[in-house]
Every structure is written in structure tokens, then in C-alpha cells.
Amino acid sequence: MKPDLKSMTRKELEKLKTNVEKALVKLAEKEKKAARAAAEKAAASHGFSLAELTGDTAPKAVRKRKAGPKTASVPKYQNPANADQTWTGKGRQPDWFKAAIKSGTSPDAMEI
CATH class of the missing domain: 4.10.430 (H-NS DNA Binding Protein)
Structure with missing residues (x-):
């Protein structure tokens, strides 16, 4: 099933490259989902959630404090x-x- 790359035109090769890149991205996403599911299952078997083990909790919103009123400088x-x-x-x-x-x-x- 190997395509004959030498007989393909530039346009055909670029299309093949694009299709291969898309397939690699989809495969990587599928593998990540499977790995995450396996990790969650392993964590659950020990009584933990994956978030507890990895520290993946939503970051709390940090509120910036408003600057207080400026005090008048002391005369020199x-x-x-x-x-x-x-x-x-x-x-x-x-x-x-x-x-x-x-x-x-x-x-x-x-x-x-």
C-alpha cells in the first residue's frame, strides 16, 4: 500500500502531506483520551481522582486589590x-x- 512518491506531482505530494498531518493529529488526540481514561481508572482503583493526584484544579481567580488613596507627602x-x-x-x-x-x-x- 505504499504510494509511489517518485511518480507523484508536487500538488499530489502536498495533499498527501496535509492528509498525513491531519491523521497524525487525530491519532494523537485519540491516544491522549485513551491514556487519560487509563490514568483515571488507575487513580479511581486507589480511591483518588486524577485531579487530586495531578493537582489539576481550576485556578482561583486572583483579585487585584485597589490602590488605596494616596497620602500627602510630608513637607521637607x-x-x-x-x-x-x-x-x-x-x-x-x-x-x-x-x-x-x-x-x-x-x-x-x-x-x-
Whole structure:
């Protein structure tokens, strides 16, 4: 029943290849089902389910926690001329901070 590959055209060979690949996929699925059935039978004979032995349980949905509200950063610098003006040291420097540095005040002197 061997086909004569040398006498076949390219088109015929490609069709044969496609048919062989399909048959191999079907055979593999059939063998997997048979193996699974045999494994389930063996597990059942010992009083277990296959899922218990392999740990194949449906994964639990993992819920992502919502991020809580952001807390305000603690001020790090204070304007020596106006104690109500503070800066955390993050982001752009406020104008009062730039002016104080320009006038000769060191950042260390403005730390809270």
C-alpha cells in the first residue's frame, strides 16, 4: 500500500502531506483520551481522582486589590519668610524656594 512518491506531482505530494498531518493529529488526540481514561481508572482503583493526584484544579481567580488613596507627602522645606509655604522636595521647586536660594539661603537652612 505504499504510494509511489517518485511518480507523484508536487500538488499530489502536498495533499498527501496535509492528509498525513491531519491523521497524525487525530491519532494523537485519540491516544491522549485513551491514556487519560487509563490514568483515571488507575487513580479511581486507589480511591483518588486524577485531579487530586495531578493537582489539576481550576485556578482561583486572583483579585487585584485597589490602590488605596494616596497620602500627602510630608513637607521637607519651609519658607523662612512665610511659615505657611512649604515644599515636600518633590516636583518643581516653588518660586519662593528658588528666590531664597538666589538670595543666598542654603536649602539646609530651610529644612523643617
